[in-house]
Amino acid sequence: MQNKIIVAGIGPGNEDFITPAALKKIRAAKFLVGGRRALKDFSSAKQIICAITGDLDASLNFIREKILLGEVVVMVSGDPGYYSLLDLLRKNFPPTQIEVIPSISAMQLAFAKISLPWHDATLASFHGRQPAREVLRFSTGKILGLLTDAEFNSASISKLLVDECGWQKNSVVTICAKLSYPDEKISTVTLDEAANSEPIKHCILIVREAE
């Protein structure tokens, strides 16, 4: 029987938001892969670990080698089904060998923080990619939920929405940074204010019309 690769979502960061199912698998893992911060928070000395860095081939090679010996647990932030290493794992291993433990996405937590349902929101990612402008284009009642990165951050995205996608300068953006961490910061400003303020890099933006 093939050993499984368990892709465990760890939620937005704080242990309070990880599911008991994921935590049980992570604690029991002999072979554990994850970002440096996740390894610091969740690994123990008895585990054989591999830090995910820019060199993704190194992580894949670790998994290829260790999967012959036993189950490998891969920790990913938020929910594995929403912009994570899961895509790359599916390209390199048979999907039947992969088991996913879902978790709370940073996107879900951002909407929860402002008590706004997300079922009608248009979700898109600027994390290492760019959504089609059509997806972002303003229409009455539209709500955008956006992942960001260092280049496409709170300032550059706010400018782009006004300049290229028909949003008004006084539309509202909630910037959610470091969600679930002790230094979590959530602020609501206009797109114009966000475009002209210090950029906040890795965060969630929730954009909607001015009330």
Ligand SMILES: C[S@@+](CC[C@H](N)C(=O)[O-])C[C@H]1O[C@@H](n2cnc3c(N)ncnc32)[C@H](O)[C@@H]1O
């Ligand atoms: C590669 S995506 C991972 C998304 C993840 N799978 C999820 O479901 O939350 C990374 C982006 O998610 C967002 N993100 C992840 N954790 C966050 C947090 N704790 N606070 C705010 N944004 C976060 C940022 O936009 C970051 O650049």
